[in-house]
Amino acid sequence: MSIILQMRRIVMISVLALSAVSLLLMLLGISPLTIGITLAKGSIFSWLKFNHVLSVWIPLLLCSCGLLFTFRAGLWNIGVEGQVICGAIGATLVLRLDNTGLPPAALLSLALFSSFLAGGLWGASAGLLKTRGGVNEIFGGLGLNFVAQGAVLWLILGPWKRAGMASMSGTDLFPRELWMWVPQGWRVAPAAIVLVIIIFLLTSLILNASQFGLKIKAAGFNPQASRLFGIRPNLICFMAMIIGGGLAGLAGGVQVSCVYHRLIPSISSGYGYLALLVVMLAGYKVAPVPIICLLFACLAAGSIQLPITLQVDSSLSGVIQGALVLSGLLVYGLQQGKRRGH
Amino acid sequence: MKSLIFLFQSLVILCFLMFSLSSSFGAESTYPFGLLMVGPANDHGWSQAHFEAGQEMEKVLPGTKMIYIDKVNPADRPGITVPMLVDDLVSKGAKLIIGNSDDMKDGMREAAMTHPDIKFIHISGDDVVTGKAGVNLSNLMGRMEYGKMMAGFTAAMSSKTGKIGYLGPLINAETRRLTAAAYLGARYAWTKIRKKDAADLKFKVSWIGFWFNIPGVTSDPTLVTNSFINSGYDVIISGIDTTEALVVAGQKRKEGKNVWAIPYDYVGACTTAPKACLGVPYFNWIPGYTQMIGNAMSGKWKQEFLWLDPDWKSINNMKTSSVGFKAGDSLGEKVKEGLADFQASLADGSLNLFTGPLNFQDGTVFLKDKITATDDQIWNLPQLLEGMEGASK
Structure with a gap:
């Protein structure tokens, strides 16, 4: 499969998942940007935290x-x-x-x-x-x-x-x-x-x-x-x-x-x-x-940062993961369907 | 290609935003401290008692700021360990870390080793006594034996069937000690006040396997309480962190059964089902926290093993008493009077329930006639006592 198609797929999955999660967060009255920043800060912005990422x-x-x-x-x-x-x-x-x-x-x-x-x-x-x-x-x-x-x-x-x-x-x-x-x-x-x-x-x-x-x-x-x-x-x-x-x-x-x-x-x-x-x-x-x-x-x-810094339940990261996978399956499904000419 | 460029651009913008925001985070207080709680901060039990004491610290000790994280246990937070969380709290500026569970013992010891400049308070452990702790780790606990004796006393005074159930967490020296204390209080009320035969008092312990319910791992405390009540036990004393015993007792009362429960840990625990609540022995962590954090703030930290007494002048004084007993609304007047006398004789030392003759559950001698137990003997109680039903190890 061509690289362009791969990229398109990745972008589609990300956009789909991100918008779904963002929508959910906004409905709950939480800023998606803050959540994103908190998650990133808690995982890659320090050597020790990246170590914890690696241990998972x-x-x-x-x-x-x-x-x-x-x-x-x-x-x-x-x-x-x-x-x-x-x-x-x-x-x-x-x-x-x-x-x-x-x-x-x-x-x-x-x-x-x-x-x-x-x-x-x-x-x-x-x-x-x-x-x-x-x-x-x-x-x-x-x-x-x-x-x-x-x-x-x-x-x-x-x-x-x-x-x-x-x-x-x-x-x-x-x-x-x-x-x-x-x-x-x-x-x-x-x-x-x-x-x-x-x-x-x-x-x-x-x-x-x-x-x-x-x-x-x-x-x-x-x-x-x-x-x-x-x-x-x-x-x-x-x-x-x-x-x-x-x-x-x-x-x-x-x-x-x-x-x-x-x-x-x-x-x-x-x-x-x-x-x-x-x-x-x-x-x-x-x-x-x-x-x-x-x-x-x-x-x-x-996700552990969510309760510490934002007092948001950390199971939110599970929701994000779920949204990613569902979007993934949806995009694969759509593309397969297209290929079969539906 | 366009989408690639777009992706790249948005990434750059995102990173920029993150860095600009990251500097605005973390307004400094002079003494941030971390609190790791094993259960939810609103459990109406063990963890909430710690949480509220932590909040109080911000008022009592100006300059302190609590950073907390609850549900610190491998079932609720898979893959997250105590040392990891300590790393994180330290990176947020915490200068002292409180770990509120026996379950965190290993993690606290390890974290204290990796962060020698940070002070650690581990609650309900005894690493200081056993010499396993570094100098930056102290232990804190309240003498809940007294609270449990009052619980047992109230239970035996109120029971109609003479069958008292104890909803136990896991088996270790601490839980054996507290369960035995409840039994001693109950036996005292049964034999000395109600003048009944000790053999007619049933006191049974059922251990669920952990401090609170973990579905699929521990026994379900709701089921255990139900089975107690269904087999004629009419007072259930809770030894676990959460309020299931009281909740079930409240439901059963609504169904017309004359049963009660005595929750544990948290001063406000009775509010879950006030009509079914005989009272609650609770921890008040404010005096202990104030002493230890205060010392650490003023540079006077020293390694300590604090096992704090109730303030016998006023056991429900939230400023001074580390252990209290709050009588429930459903407690009868007569029982209340008896309880007051009982508390008075515990307070002036005229009554020490850990006095021989006392045997262990297997019949061997624990204390000979007129001999009282040492602190060490009580802290490290190796077995339940004769007259108690349930596993000892």
């Missing part, structure tokens, strides 16, 4: 990368939340090990690997339910989300509770040396940034320039036809679910080792659902995903 961007981008795989395979992987939670559990499991004798860096790497594994397993369960049990991945995923949420609550109130306490506050903090290294004046681990960039590049490479990526696309586009080329669509879908789940799990691992330094009930922070919006707004394409993630991360991190 990293797990969000990881989840989105995972979703790119499953969407490409024609799957609605709604179970990202559960996969993030399982990844967080997997990482916590490793970080709680006593007397391993391993250096912290090795233990942290192991924890991240374990989070990928745990998330992947959860993704695989949804995949199995679909390919073997005939359960639609939407229902399977939703069900597994509830199971994962239940599991994390049980762990926090049960086997992993703090000494003498039964609280939903979360597990004990990990020892300081098991926090991912953060330089002075930073709030986000450089290692996590590097990791997510590598993952994104790999995702892009695999999906757009590898045989496996082509197979995923074929299996997603037309499973019946793909069989003619010797592709086993069920197997490909299953693998996409494992990768998708694994990357979501990795996001959980990052949440545990870099952000919260412990396991908490809402460890997934809703990134699973947010990532669905990101990928939908990106039109299921790889390239726009990191930018949209950044935009959403700015909205999420900046």
Whole structure:
């Protein structure tokens, strides 16, 4: 697609979303300009705040990368939340090990690997339910989300509770040396940034320039036809679910080792659902995903300014995100309709 | 191409506007302080008590200015952590930060480490006692044991069925201590004033898992209160930050059931359902805040662990008493008189309910005959007491 068309699409989506949100704000008697300024000031106008944006961007981008795989395979992987939670559990499991004798860096790497594994397993369960049990991945995923949420609550109130306490506050903090290294004046681990960039590049490479990526696309586009080329669509879908789940799990691992330094009930922070919006707004394409993630991360991190400086509820940022995605879907829909000649 | 140029132009204008406006933000006060509240600022409970004390500071300590953010918990604000918020408040000029929840313990400690020049007040923690806190972090709490004893007293004096339900938050030393205090007050009223057998008093604790309802995570306090009332408990004492117990009791009264509730934390909590409210033990953070913020402002900050008493001369004096008990409209005259006597004997020290013989829930000895508990024993109460139903850990 030509660049002009892309640009036109972006402008159309932005104008549509912005005018919808502005209209809503004006009806509520709030100046859209003030909101915009507040959000921007709260996200990009200082290094520390940009760090906070990044700490949302990293797990969000990881989840989105995972979703790119499953969407490409024609799957609605709604179970990202559960996969993030399982990844967080997997990482916590490793970080709680006593007397391993391993250096912290090795233990942290192991924890991240374990989070990928745990998330992947959860993704695989949804995949199995679909390919073997005939359960639609939407229902399977939703069900597994509830199971994962239940599991994390049980762990926090049960086997992993703090000494003498039964609280939903979360597990004990990990020892300081098991926090991912953060330089002075930073709030986000450089290692996590590097990791997510590598993952994104790999995702892009695999999906757009590898045989496996082509197979995923074929299996997603037309499973019946793909069989003619010797592709086993069920197997490909299953693998996409494992990768998708694994990357979501990795996001959980990052949440545990870099952000919260412990396991908490809402460890997934809703990134699973947010990532669905990101990928939908990106039109299921790889390239726009990191930018949209950044935009959403700015909205999420900046939104905290709304109650502090304007006494406006921060859920407004959710409204803006929703408006963006709806406008996105509308514009795609209109353009597709035009192309079909309606 | 035209649209591109237009986009670029509008971006430039927008940026220009932002910068020009950013300089006009933040009119300076001499001593801005930040308040992080775990729940909504209008919860009629724990957080509102803090919020109103914070507002009062602006009058009591001229030059202070409160910057606040409520609903600071991972369920309400996913992805936002206490250290992040502290960064932000500090960038807005805050020189002292108050964190009002036990749940913020780790975050406050971490933030205090990253900002050694900023003073921190963490409420309901004991990092100062355990030595985990840096010198810029102090702890503040009121001796709510007394308030809870009065709540328990009123409950047992009013109960017709002799079954008192305690709507507990999560289980830790603080909540065990307060629940036990309520039980001791209730047992005193039941056995000493009403001259009944201690074995006939049912005192049951149900823990919801957190300080307030988080759908899908905690038990629902509304359901817990309902089930208490449906199984014959006619007074519900609330230990959580919000007013569900009172709301449900109010509804049940309208349905004709003779039940009451005793909310918690906030002086105005009874207004939610005045007819069902026996009274409220509440925190008044004004004296504590004034002392700590005042010291910090005048450069006299020192690390402290303040566990403030009620002002026994006048427990409802908002200037001086850190803990109070406001009797509800529905409290009977007789109970009121009894309560006044009870308060008087607590005040002059002739009555100390944490006096042996007292056993723990598992039957082991907590205090031998005539022995009174030390502050440390009360603060770190390891178990509920014998006679109480409900989980201890």
